[in-house]
Amino acid sequence: EKFKTLKTEGNDFVKKGKYEEAVNKYNECMKLNTKECAVYTNRALCYLKLCKYEEAKQDCDHVLQIEDSNIKAFYRRALAYKGLQV
Numbered sequence: 001e002k003f004k005t006l007k008t009e010g011n012d013f014v015k016k017g018k019y020e021e022a023v024n025k026y027n028e029c030m031k032l033n034t035k036e037c038a039v040y041t042n043r044a045l046c047y048l049k050l051c052k053y054e055e056a057k058q059d060c061d062h063v064l065q066i067e068d069s070n071i072k073a074f075y076r077r078a079l080a081y082k083g084l085q086v
Helices: 002-015 019-032 037-049 053-066 071-084
Strands: none
Touching (some): 019 037, 037 053, 037 071
């Protein structure tokens, strides 16, 4: 229940463009549940917006280890690589 609330709060921050705050909420979510891929892809989006490309790539890599066909993770990892100019 607390997990859902934190995730919703994180998503609300994203909608408002408050990416740092959203990252903090998603970090809290991860303390409660490390298996929820959506939290990692959401946090990756925040990292992309904050130009933290290495962190975004790591989140996407993590998701793809759990769910190897996660389209959002592939897409956001590609954006991270683009940001890193790899």
